[in-house]
Amino acid sequence: EVQLVESGGGLVQPGGSLRLSCAASGFTFSDHYMDWVRQAPGKGLEWVGRTRNKANSYTTEYAASVKGRFTISRDDSKNSLYLQMNSLKTEDTAVYYCARETGTTGIFDYWGQGTLVTVSS
């Protein structure tokens, strides 16, 4: 059974940093592109960024709203995905989901349960 479990959310002050983790199981993690998607309270879904797989050099892409502040990484030996968030703003407050792409396609076929990040003073 495919499982994605996020952790690391919490309350952080504006300008602060936080690192989210996503533990994957039930599939060959190293084969897949992996993404972060967020949802502000009461709002819609916003793609944050993704990491390609080893075959595609682990390259990363980001939404304009987070580029230069957020960094996505992965450790295939630990079946884990990470999101390092720096220079946090109040508008980064959201539930952050990790999501698996079907292969390398842009189709999100499995999602974690999400972890809440609150940026507030």
Next chain:
Amino acid sequence: DIQMTQSPSSLSASVGDRVTITCQASQDISNYLNWYQQKPGKAPKLLIYDASNLETGVPSRFSGSGSGTDFTFTISSLQPEDIATYYCQQYDNWYTFGQGTKLEIK
């Protein structure tokens, strides 16, 4: 950036009704369009991929159609468990979601 416009933003229907949601892309995205269902407090769930393909295990009352810029998502006979918010998502040029359609039972 490709903008995705869903309509309506909310919808109230009765059990057994046929429900239709539309999604319009700001430019041609071929069939690179997915539909997701999100129930309150839960993660989104993939229902339809590549505009018209039903994800494994999803009931056949759900369907999708369209290509280019105009897409349609249909529930042929609304069930109580279908109460949720539905999102379209394009993946022709990066990834963009529609603003969502909140579906309620009348």
